[in-house]
Amino acid sequence: MTEMEQKTRIPQQKRSIETKNRILAAAKDQFAKNGFHGTNAKEIAAAAGVSVGSFYSYFKDKKELFMEIFREHIEEKVVRILGEHQVDPDNRRESVYRLIKAMLDAHDPYPQFHREVLAMRYSDPEVEAAFTEMDQHSLGHVERFIEQFRDKLRVKDIKTAARIVSAAVEEIICSITIFGQDEDADRLIDGLADMIHRYLFD
Amino acid sequence: MTEMEQKTRIPQQKRSIETKNRILAAAKDQFAKNGFHGTNAKEIAAAAGVSVGSFYSYFKDKKELFMEIFREHIEEKVVRILGEHQVDPDNRRESVYRLIKAMLDAHDPYPQFHREVLAMRYSDPEVEAAFTEMDQHSLGHVERFIEQFRDKLRVKDIKTAARIVSAAVEEIICSITIFGQDEDADRLIDGLADMIHRYLFD
Amino acid sequence: MTEMEQKTRIPQQKRSIETKNRILAAAKDQFAKNGFHGTNAKEIAAAAGVSVGSFYSYFKDKKELFMEIFREHIEEKVVRILGEHQVDPDNRRESVYRLIKAMLDAHDPYPQFHREVLAMRYSDPEVEAAFTEMDQHSLGHVERFIEQFRDKLRVKDIKTAARIVSAAVEEIICSITIFGQDEDADRLIDGLADMIHRYLFD
Amino acid sequence: MTEMEQKTRIPQQKRSIETKNRILAAAKDQFAKNGFHGTNAKEIAAAAGVSVGSFYSYFKDKKELFMEIFREHIEEKVVRILGEHQVDPDNRRESVYRLIKAMLDAHDPYPQFHREVLAMRYSDPEVEAAFTEMDQHSLGHVERFIEQFRDKLRVKDIKTAARIVSAAVEEIICSITIFGQDEDADRLIDGLADMIHRYLFD
DNA sequence: GATGAATGAGTATTCATTCAT
DNA sequence: GATGAATGAATACTCATTCAT
Numbered sequence: 001m002t003e004m005e006q007k008t009r010i011p012q013q014k015r016s017i018e019t020k021n022r023i024l025a026a027a028k029d030q031f032a033k034n035g036f037h038g039t040n041a042k043e044i045a046a047a048a049g050v051s052v053g054s055f056y057s058y059f060k061d062k063k064e065l066f067m068e069i070f071r072e073h074i075e076e077k078v079v080r081i082l083g084e085h086q087v088d089p090d091n092r093r094e095s096v097y098r099l100i101k102a103m104l105d106a107h108d109p110y111p112q113f114h115r116e117v118l119a120m121r122y123s124d125p126e127v128e129a130a131f132t133e134m135d136q137h138s139l140g141h142v143e144r145f146i147e148q149f150r151d152k153l154r155v156k157d158i159k160t161a162a163r164i165v166s167a168a169v170e171e172i173i174c175s176i177t178i179f180g181q182d183e184d185a186d187r188l189i190d191g192l193a194d195m196i197h198r199y200l201f202d
Numbered sequence: 203m204t205e206m207e208q209k210t211r212i213p214q215q216k217r218s219i220e221t222k223n224r225i226l227a228a229a230k231d232q233f234a235k236n237g238f239h240g241t242n243a244k245e246i247a248a249a250a251g252v253s254v255g256s257f258y259s260y261f262k263d264k265k266e267l268f269m270e271i272f273r274e275h276i277e278e279k280v281v282r283i284l285g286e287h288q289v290d291p292d293n294r295r296e297s298v299y300r301l302i303k304a305m306l307d308a309h310d311p312y313p314q315f316h317r318e319v320l321a322m323r324y325s326d327p328e329v330e331a332a333f334t335e336m337d338q339h340s341l342g343h344v345e346r347f348i349e350q351f352r353d354k355l356r357v358k359d360i361k362t363a364a365r366i367v368s369a370a371v372e373e374i375i376c377s378i379t380i381f382g383q384d385e386d387a388d389r390l391i392d393g394l395a396d397m398i399h400r401y402l403f404d
Numbered sequence: 405m406t407e408m409e410q411k412t413r414i415p416q417q418k419r420s421i422e423t424k425n426r427i428l429a430a431a432k433d434q435f436a437k438n439g440f441h442g443t444n445a446k447e448i449a450a451a452a453g454v455s456v457g458s459f460y461s462y463f464k465d466k467k468e469l470f471m472e473i474f475r476e477h478i479e480e481k482v483v484r485i486l487g488e489h490q491v492d493p494d495n496r497r498e499s500v501y502r503l504i505k506a507m508l509d510a511h512d513p514y515p516q517f518h519r520e521v522l523a524m525r526y527s528d529p530e531v532e533a534a535f536t537e538m539d540q541h542s543l544g545h546v547e548r549f550i551e552q553f554r555d556k557l558r559v560k561d562i563k564t565a566a567r568i569v570s571a572a573v574e575e576i577i578c579s580i581t582i583f584g585q586d587e588d589a590d591r592l593i594d595g596l597a598d599m600i601h602r603y604l605f606d
Numbered sequence: 607m608t609e610m611e612q613k614t615r616i617p618q619q620k621r622s623i624e625t626k627n628r629i630l631a632a633a634k635d636q637f638a639k640n641g642f643h644g645t646n647a648k649e650i651a652a653a654a655g656v657s658v659g660s661f662y663s664y665f666k667d668k669k670e671l672f673m674e675i676f677r678e679h680i681e682e683k684v685v686r687i688l689g690e691h692q693v694d695p696d697n698r699r700e701s702v703y704r705l706i707k708a709m710l711d712a713h714d715p716y717p718q719f720h721r722e723v724l725a726m727r728y729s730d731p732e733v734e735a736a737f738t739e740m741d742q743h744s745l746g747h748v749e750r751f752i753e754q755f756r757d758k759l760r761v762k763d764i765k766t767a768a769r770i771v772s773a774a775v776e777e778i779i780c781s782i783t784i785f786g787q788d789e790d791a792d793r794l795i796d797g798l799a800d801m802i803h804r805y806l807f808d
Numbered sequence: 809g810a811t812g813a814a815t816g817a818g819t820a821t822t823c824a825t826t827c828a829t
Numbered sequence: 830g831a832t833g834a835a836t837g838a839a840t841a842c843t844c845a846t847t848c849a850t
């Protein structure tokens with residue numbers, strides 16, 4: 001972070017940045033296809049069209065590369081999309097529905113990669129930390145969402161309610177993006193919106 | 203002798219059964235502590251107090267051992283406990299609460315191992331298959347639960363409702379057993395029971 | 405050999421001898437099918453219907469078992485059959501033909517095992533020694549055969565002639581028993597008989 | 607890079623080619639000294655002065671390495687030398703003698719390796735296939751040799767005669783290169799030339 | 809005696825990472 | 830800077846042999 005020994009290069013030139021991005025994209029691909037443990041440096045380098053040597057001049061190791069992809073994912077998708085979500089205080093059911101939709105959109109369009117992240121969440125502390133951070137965002141968002149309806153709420157403990165709502169949405173979204181058929185998706189989201197709406201307000 | 207080509211030993215003698223169980227127990231420990239990829243055959247054998255040779259005479263490989271532990275988990279816990287759960291049709295809120303409790307009990311008392319299973323669910327098809335099977339049990343259980351209140355329901359599509367309820371419960375349970383502090387647990391379960399109760403009946 | 409430490413049992417009782425023979429037969433089978441390196445003690449024991457433990461109480465190791473089978477082969481087949489071969493001094497061409505036939509008969513009816521012995525001949529000194537001994541028998545036999553026609557011979561150096569004839573017969577027999585089709589066999593033997601006959605007498 | 611999934615490296619650079627050749631040479635040595643089963647990857651790598659990793663980046667496994675050495679042997683020696691052998695139709699005995707000499711030259715100057723190849727011929731189908739191919743060359747050569755004397759022949763069936771002559775030469779050569787003392791060699795070759803000469807023409 | 813469970817040294821093989829060119 | 834050859838520690842797995850029951 002400070003200027004101390006600079007092992008991996010911070011790319012300044014345009015070509016360099018492009019190379020790094022190519023590696024990131026290729027790695028995301030590979031991780032999604034074969035998982036973290038099922039992907040090796042040679043494959044990533046080959047898929048990115050660079051040499052292993054180059055690979056290691058951009059990333060300290062496979063793990064760092066993984067974390068960089070993951071962090072990028074968090075920033076790009078979650079923070080940005082969640083940040084933009086707006087609430088209509090007069091239409092609560094619709095607002096709940098839109099909350100779910102926003103969280104669904106915030107999910108990786110790359111579900112296979114998400115799958116892998118979930119896998120590592122449980123076995124790697126660093127991944128878990130990043131995950132927790134991401135969850136905090138999500139949780140905070142839901143909390144703020146609920147708070148906007150403060151005086152119309154059936155629940156008293158907003159923090160707990162937010163965790164429950166968050167968890168339910170997360171899991172349904174997960175099952176939709178990873179295993180779900182599209183036909184089911186709409187019914188599930190509708191049902192979920194009903195459940196949350198009734199829980200919070202009805 | 204009579205069986206054709208028996209690659210892995212099927213233990214008959216008491217000593218043999220004990221050895222196999224020692225390996226199973228030790229492996230569960232190790233997987234929970236260090237994850238599937240972070241555990242190797244030698245370590246498992248050492249932890250079980252047996253030789254690598256013994257390990258491989260009982261299990262084709264690490265994967266098979268893992269699956270055996272997981273299947274045992276499914277049978278012992280899920281099927282048995284879920285099977286026993288009884289419903290009180292006059293007290294719906296209480297019934298929901300007891301459903302959640304039953305599903306919580308059905309979870310592994312070995313949360314670290316559960317954590318690892320979750321990790322593999324997403325990267326290994328065989329694990330996912332077993333997981334799906336387990337989910338079907340859970341889903342079926344929830345479906346039957348809901349059906350018992352058929353004429354008092356607010357929801358029409360029982361199958362979809364069951365999936366939503368299942369998912370919500372699963373995720374909350376997960377966050378309780380893995381990350382949750384005990385203080386939170388009760389509030390979460392109560393809130394969850396409220397949510398489901400309101401969704402289905404209120 | 406002397407009474408010194410008796411590691412492997414010398415079977416006295418009938419049942420014991422039978423067991424040992426069962427192991428020998430099973431091993432010959434396995435060696436023929438999968439080769440020395442492709443056969444393990446467990447398989448041999450299983451094929452013989454005994455335990456590995458028993459196996460090792462009859463044979464010091466796999467190698468000793470192999471040598472025992474090989475020596476038995478030499479004694480039973482080679483010595484016995486070659487010993488019985490008779491010559492008709494008035495019909496030389498016919499005698500040559502009968503010599504070849506006798507040597508063909510002396511070959512293992514178990515060509516796959518012979519194949520394996522050949523393989524080991526080149527990589528194991530002990531096998532080579534036994535093989536050489538066997539060759540000496542064969543060579544001696546051919547020498548005595550040639551000597552019976554001493555005054556009618558075209559060749560002077562009988563020892564060398566015997567080696568040449570021996571080698572030629574060996575190789576043709578080998579190609580017949582291992583690779584040859586039966587249709588070819590007769591023509592080859594006839595041609596071989598011609599060649600040897602012309603070489604020695606014609 | 608452009609090629610799909612290249613498992614073992616195809617050496618382009620000079621350094622790389624040298625390394626591969628060092629491994630090939632060292633392996634030939636080791637196989638000759640200790641046989642195929644008596645040699646392991648680590649030893650070969652050490653003898654070649656490279657790491658095991660390098661070994662496996664050039665060869666899928668020990669077997670592939672072995673086959674590569676063997677095929678090289680066939681091409682370099684057999685095809686080339688046999689191809690060059692010329693016949694003098696007016697001096698038949700001398701031609702036979704030169705045939706034998708040519709076939710002797712075509713044999714590996716590395717008799718210990720040849721020994722090992724023979725060993726594997728009988729237990730490994732792939733080796734046998736290559737061997738058969740090599741034999742076909744040899745057989746074809748002998749057939750063409752005999753055909754050049756067509757009208758002076760005592761034998762009618764040239765194909766059968768070629769097999770017999772081939773076999774006899776092969777075996778004598780074998781016994782000369784592997785077991786034979788040099789003193790014997792000349793006498794054996796002379797006798798062999800006599801035998802074949804008499805068989806074909808005399 | 810017989811059994812087959814247990815042993816562990818030995819072998820093949822992979823792959824993250826380094827470094828000479 | 831880039832390359833890809835080289836490294837070798839790490840790991841899975843086998844099997845001849847021993848030994849407790």
